[in-house]
Amino acid sequence: MTDTRQVTVPRPVAGARQVSGARLLWTVLPPVGALLIGLLGWQLVVVVFGIPGYLLPSPATMVHTVLGELGTIGTPTWVTMREAYVGFLLAGVGGVLVGLVMSRWRLLERGLYPYLIVLQTIPIVAIAPLFVVWLGPGAVTNTVVAAMIALFPVAANTLAGLKSTDRNLVQLYTMAGASPLVRLLSLRLPGALPAILTGLRVAAGAAVIGAIVGEFVAGVGGGQGGLGYVITESAVRLRTPELFLAVLAACFVSLLLFGAVVLVERRLLGRWHESALPVEE
Amino acid sequence: MAGLADVRGSAGPSAAESDAAGTALVEFVAAEKVFGNGFRALDPVDLALAPAEITVLVGPSGCGKTTLLRMAAGLSVPTGGRLVRRTERMSYVFQDPTLLTWRSIQANVELVARLQGVPRAQRRERARRAIEMVGLTGFEKAYPRELSGGMRMRVSLARSVTSEPELLLMDEPFAALDEFNRDKMGAELLNLWRLRGLTVMFITHSISEAVRLGHQIAVLGSRPGHLVRVFRSPSPPPLDGSAARDDAALRALRTQISELLGGSRI
Numbered sequence: 001m002t003d004t005r006q007v008t009v010p011r012p013v014a015g016a017r018q019v020s021g022a023r024l025l026w027t028v029l030p031p032v033g034a035l036l037i038g039l040l041g042w043q044l045v046v047v048v049f050g051i052p053g054y055l056l057p058s059p060a061t062m063v064h065t066v067l068g069e070l071g072t073i074g075t076p077t078w079v080t081m082r083e084a085y086v087g088f089l090l091a092g093v094g095g096v097l098v099g100l101v102m103s104r105w106r107l108l109e110r111g112l113y114p115y116l117i118v119l120q121t122i123p124i125v126a127i128a129p130l131f132v133v134w135l136g137p138g139a140v141t142n143t144v145v146a147a148m149i150a151l152f153p154v155a156a157n158t159l160a161g162l163k164s165t166d167r168n169l170v171q172l173y174t175m176a177g178a179s180p181l182v183r184l185l186s187l188r189l190p191g192a193l194p195a196i197l198t199g200l201r202v203a204a205g206a207a208v209i210g211a212i213v214g215e216f217v218a219g220v221g222g223g224q225g226g227l228g229y230v231i232t233e234s235a236v237r238l239r240t241p242e243l244f245l246a247v248l249a250a251c252f253v254s255l256l257l258f259g260a261v262v263l264v265e266r267r268l269l270g271r272w273h274e275s276a277l278p279v280e281e
Numbered sequence: 282m283a284g285l286a287d288v289r290g291s292a293g294p295s296a297a298e299s300d301a302a303g304t305a306l307v308e309f310v311a312a313e314k315v316f317g318n319g320f321r322a323l324d325p326v327d328l329a330l331a332p333a334e335i336t337v338l339v340g341p342s343g344c345g346k347t348t349l350l351r352m353a354a355g356l357s358v359p360t361g362g363r364l365v366r367r368t369e370r371m372s373y374v375f376q377d378p379t380l381l382t383w384r385s386i387q388a389n390v391e392l393v394a395r396l397q398g399v400p401r402a403q404r405r406e407r408a409r410r411a412i413e414m415v416g417l418t419g420f421e422k423a424y425p426r427e428l429s430g431g432m433r434m435r436v437s438l439a440r441s442v443t444s445e446p447e448l449l450l451m452d453e454p455f456a457a458l459d460e461f462n463r464d465k466m467g468a469e470l471l472n473l474w475r476l477r478g479l480t481v482m483f484i485t486h487s488i489s490e491a492v493r494l495g496h497q498i499a500v501l502g503s504r505p506g507h508l509v510r511v512f513r514s515p516s517p518p519p520l521d522g523s524a525a526r527d528d529a530a531l532r533a534l535r536t537q538i539s540e541l542l543g544g545s546r547i
Binding site: 166168169171172173174175176177178182186187190191193269 | 354355356371373375377379381383392393396397444
């Protein structure tokens with residue numbers, strides 16, 4: 001879908017590119033084929049060796065469970081989604097602000113950066129219980145854990161992006177009498193955008209991990225458990241199909257966010273940046 | 282006088298006022314540069330840039346060419362002597378195109394004029410003329426990465442005139458181009474100079490480029506940077522683009538300069 005949008009943009013120099021149906025099939029068929037072959041092999045292994053369902057459910061059982069449990073997985077998915085996405089937004093806004101502040105005041109960069117790294121190196125599983133103690137179990141804690149783990153990639157990339165502004169362009173702006181605010185909004189932030197978006201991509205995955213780890217530790221808060229809770233509970237009870245279903249749901253939550261970031265990236269960077277362009281043949 | 286910039290170094294005014302005083306657009310009066318760590322970048326230099334002339338600074342790297350250019354731009358203050366610049370309307374052209382990669386060619390050409398607060402309609406018209414002048418009409422909506430290196434440099438040149446400068450400061454603007462594009466851009470610059478009557482301060486390490494473009498050629502030496510000699514071109518770029526030039530005299534000047542620079546025929 002995004003590929004077609006890319007192509008509708010007029011490109012006077014490179015010339016318009018056509019995406020044919022054959023090309024689309026070439027993109028879609030191989031991974032789908034690989035998936036089907038994989039599932040078939042899985043089913044065969046389970047049936048031929050008579051592996052019990054609690055160890056490794058067959059794809060057929062899975063499909064059955066998925067259809068039967070779709071109603072029950074909805075709520076935990078929604079809970080985790082909310083925690084991860086709100087955490088991601090907090091980390092996104094906070095990370096860009098931290099990056100901005102550190103790039104503006106060298107002293108703050110010196111003072112804060114080591115602690116950001118420390119924050120990043122603390123195993124999240126180890127620190128999550130602390131947040132449960134402080135904030136109590138529940139969505140708030142999980143959101144905070146998600147935001148905390150997603151903050152660093154955004155802050156670090158924003159800082160790196162802002163610091164790599166072309167010095168000659170800065171000189172050009174200065175000579176033209178541009179104020180620091182104009183310089184920031186018209187030159188430095190747009191220039192840092194590719195780096196910021198890279199940070200957000202990393203943060204997208206991290207936020208979902210953070211939310212689920214928070215749920216592992218914090219469990220059910222206020223009667224509503226997320227996917228992390230479903231995963232621990234299904235594992236303890238050896239309800240493997242449900243476990244798989246929860247894992248799939250977590251993938252979905254993660255991919256949806258990642259996809260959204262990539263869409264925003266394509267839209268914002270459009271034609272001007274290499275990373276947002278399809279590879280030329 | 283409007284827009285007079287008089288940047289004095291700590292040593293104060295020097296006695297060595299040149300005869301061009303009062304008429305030159307930019308004037309270095311015993312201007313020197315010693316950095317805080319004691320590094321001497323430039324011995325005192327006396328040099329005057331006459332209006333509507335191209336002054337080329339040529340010399341090996343580390344000879345203080347860029348320091349002089351930055352002084353003229355007001356980006357660097359002489360630590361001794363002084364610099365007089367009788368205009369505020371100036372543009373700087375870098376060795377790289379130095380474009381905003383996320384803006385269209387049109388927006389890039391308008392950039393400096395926009396930052397200076399030139400009204401929209403006016404800067405549109407200026408940009409249109411500048412784009413036409415450098416032969417990029419039809420590429421207004423393209424993005425820098427879609428253009429070749431030579432074309433990007435043209436965009437940079439178009440941008441530099443859209444603020445309608447009197448003084449064009451160019452720091453090895455064509456050094457990154459291949460010889461073919463370099464000659465073409467040189468011709469482009471002369472064209473620009475003819476149309477606008479610009480005063481140009483042009484840095485290069487190519488002696489042939491210096492001789493082709495300069496009315497006045499200042500040869501600099503290095504360690505520390507110092508002015509070796511200033512030549513008046515025996516056959517400067519004519520106002521009539523089709524007029525013939527005295528190639529023999531220019532060749533002789535080129536030989537003379539390259540001997541002066543230690544036989545290094547760059």
